[in-house]
Amino acid sequence: MIRFENVGLRYGMGPEILRDISFELPERSFQFLSGPSGAGKTSLLRLLFLSLKPTRGLISVFGKDRARITRRELPLLRRRIGVVFQDFRLLDHMTTFENVALPLRVRGREEASYRSDVNELLNWVGLGDRMHVLPPVLSGGEKQRAAIARALIEQPQILLADEPTGNVDPPLARRLLRLFIELNRLGTAVVIATHDVNLMEQVEARRMVLTEGRLDVYD
């Protein structure tokens, strides 16, 4: 589904922060992306999410060469990739419901056509009674779940989560992990960027470890 071959990335004239990265994310796969802070996890996620272009190497996304993807095609491909940001990035002036429904709204869909889907997804992530609340009122865990729901509403083929358990207590972290596993069971490939060793120990899954810009994959 997504393939990297000898990918390198540098910002401006700085040093290469990702070097010779090669891996493949198959459909329906589940993997952790780990490594110390500053190892390049977020940059790798940005490459996966098509928000950066590599300075060298080949990236193929859903069978398309990244270098040949036009700016017009980007939004269509992004809709097939769900992202959960470390800082949630919810819009504070919109309710939980409206935040989760945003990806559908930007596609021009009417609220009546997606209301029940959004309601059900919010119930699934445990925010059924918080759907008409503004994000500043939500707790960290609730915000995280709202961000996950927003990433899932379009049923992406792959979900990228950047430190999804970084701001929550261990029980909630386990609950979120169960959510990701269930999602994966239903057919979505999942990449969780984390340096939470406890979280990774709970699941036997593929591990991609970044160290000083280089990637090692442990199947």
Added chain:
Amino acid sequence: MSMTETAPPPPAKAKARKGKAVEVPSAARAARSRKPMPIVPPQNVSGNALVLVIAIMTFLSCLTLGAVTLVRDTAATWQSEIAREATIQIKPAEDFDIEAALEQAADIARGFAGVRSASVVDDAATARLLEPWLGSGVDLSELPVPRLVTVTIDPASPPDFAVMRDAIAGSVPNAALDDHRTWVDRLVAMARTTVAIGVAVLALILSATVLTVVFATRGAMSGNGHVIEVLHFVGAEAGFIARQFRSHFLLTGMKGAVAGGALAALVFLVFSWWSGRNLATPEGDQAAALFGNFSIGLAGYAGVGIIVIAIAILTAVTTHATVVSYLADLDATPGDR
């Protein structure tokens, strides 16, 4: 892949969800009736400041435009009024029949093509002219007062003043023709300078307005960077994002520009009303002599309308450019930076 804990409750994916009854909370039912929240956050402090800045700059621009229109129109009126008249002045002398000389000069003037009429300013009118200096009841025959003949000229085809001046001076002793040329020339020069200064001030004000609106819009937009980013990452097309912000800020710009333009138009209307009301009073006459009737005319109001529309469009265009450049930054290749 396996997990040490119990499996979660079955999720509700869209395919599985179809046909399933979902309990909608009462709040959700209430929400059905209301309009969805706009994607661009409603007006905040910087948005309100933007409306105010746009209103003030539009007001100043419209005021300057109105003032320039007023000066230009008034200068044109002065010029045409003065060019419509010439004066023959005859000085008194010993044993000189001034009345006969006046009639003769008027006759000579009437003989020229381009002269509509020539009339002698009689004793009574001369006394009225001199009343502010000499008081009333003065016997002019006892004083060596110069007398005048007013010559009304067709401004479209004025007579040859040089020939007329020579003819009058040759036939009537002590007579001199004043075609007000010096006055007209000075007035034309003054009016042109005033209009040029006005246009320069207008250009400066408009440039300041453009820059202020551009920077104020960018300032108001900078608080919305996170919204652009979120929309971008949830797969919104650049056109969609730009459209949301453009229409929002077009409305903001329109609010400010209409308020400023309306206020300026109101100022002109009030002045026009005031000068109309004081038409016969000394203050009104003084103001009318300087500025005409304070009316900027249809062209002036059309100019105000054009400024209002241009400023609103400028706000929208700046917003569009800001969104596009923000999105370009988001999608930039790091090696390009």
